Amino acid sequence: MCDNPSMVNAIPNTRLGRYVETAVGGEIVRAFVPPALPPSPPINVLPLLTKLSAAERALGRLDGITMLLPRHDLFLYMYVRKEAVLSSQIEGTQSTLTDLLRFEAAAEAGQPFDDVREVSNYVDAMMYGLGRLDELPLSLRLIREMHARLMDGNRGGDKNPGEFRRSQNWIGGTRPGNAMFVPAPPNEIDPCLSDLEAFIHEETSGLPPLIKAGLLHVQFETIHPFLDGNGRIGRLLITLYLCTKGSLQAPLLYLSLFLKSHRSVYYALLQSVRETGGWEGWLAFFLEGVAETANQAFDAATQIVELFKADRDRITADSDRAGSSLRVHDWLQSNPFVTSNVLVEQIGLSAPTVNAALADLERLGIVTEITGKRRNRVFSYKSYLDILSEGTAPL
Structure with missing residues (x-):
């Protein structure tokens, strides 16, 4: 962080990225190529310190209670499934947690099989990724492997599971020409992803892990490197990164409920970063979400412990x-x-x-x-x- 305003003004503003014209389906559209992280001028962390401290305290409290749970593996087992449901709902599935658990228990059928299968695949991809961190760094390779499991055999199975896209995609609208956002064209993806992987492992910026996690999520969503499943992988990336940095001892921070509840603000802030370089506004929102989500998980863990004891x-x-x-x-x-x-x-x-x-x-x-x-x-x-x-x- 730079405390001297004149020095900030002397730093070139490269936060805005660039647009390139690309031909898609007979029309020319402007696709957005994000600049490499970290942002320049640097993130102004000072106004975020209160929210950052609250988020870090909430994570520490969550880690504390989960380590004290008689069966913290059981809480993780269930909470991962809750996150899978919420993350898949953001992408349009209608399955509930009840549907998933009944499907896994081979009990009565709930929602259509395809919806439940998508959620079940998310659980599989998540647990696979968490397990692989023991032997493989958080990397593009791991992201591809998780994506392959996420998309296996479901309605996105024909969209190159485990492979970064080689065709243009877009967000919102019926075609690239009327889309809300058009990500980088295929020939720009590899350099963007290489920069993303480098930022995951860099140590020179001095940014706190929670700030870096927030930056990584938006960058991944902006690159949108897969034909399908970007949102689910991008949300999971937050937790995986925090686990690798030791900010979480147990992988129990999942933001999908917060993002689902505030999805219009979430989408607007993603666009603001792309259009104006407004990273600080996004990070303030992100840190609020981390604190709220960690506190909700803490409360749920407490209620479950009390329920099990009372029933026993x-x-x-x-x-x-x-x-x-x-x-x-x-x-x-x-x-x-x-x-x-x-x-x-x-x-x-x-x-x-x-x-x-x-x-x-x-x-x-x-x-x-x-x-x-x-x-x-x-x-x-x-x-x-x-x-x-x-x-x-x-x-």
Whole structure:
């Protein structure tokens, strides 16, 4: 950060990027090529310090409680699925968290298969990327590998999964000529992506990791290097980067609920960066989102811990078959939709014992049978789902 205004004025303004004309579908359009990061003149961090501090405190608090959770892997398992639903909803799918969990549990069908498959692929891409960070740096190669898994077998499967585009795309509108935004043409993508990868690993700018994460997200969205799936990969890039920098110990920061709730402001700020170089306005919004999202995840973790303890205490005190009921309750914590057949197979209890335990949990108000059938019944852990599902109604 430069504190001398005269020095700032002496630095050439290269924040605005450049437009190049390109022919698409018989018309000439202006495509935007962003400048390399970091921005010049440099980001004025001083007005952002209050929001930056609040965001860092919220991340630290979230890390603290997740490390204290009896089963923080379980919270991660569920929260990743919530993020997958929200991120996919921004792209137009109508699946809910309930649909995804029922799909994974092979219970009753929810939304159309294609929608649920897209969300399931997002979970797979996310967990793959997080796992690969142990052996591969955050890089263009990893981004391509994640994209291949994201697009595998779904409605974007014909749009070059795992490959950067070699044709022009656009955002908004019915064709490039009336689009809201036209990203860089194919021949400009490789240099832009090389600059992006270099910025991921540079150490000379001195920018805090949260600021860099905000810059990386917008740059990736502006380059828009894939034919489909850019938004989902670009949002995941935030969390992956913060994990590599140690700003997050567990990958639990996902901004999709915040961006879904403020999507008109989000899109306007992305355009402002492209049109005016207004990075500081975007970063203020981004840091607010980090703090709000981390605090929401902290609250959800706290509620879940309290719910599990209260229900276990109730089972212990009021159940006639506490041992088997507690084993079923333990399974429900990672599988909030369940059938008796699955329980017999997975936890090693007999069918009569499982059915008696489910009846006991239903009597205590802990599970609810959701099919109304006498056979092939499905039970849900509704109170748990209510906490997890907050904010996940389709757009």
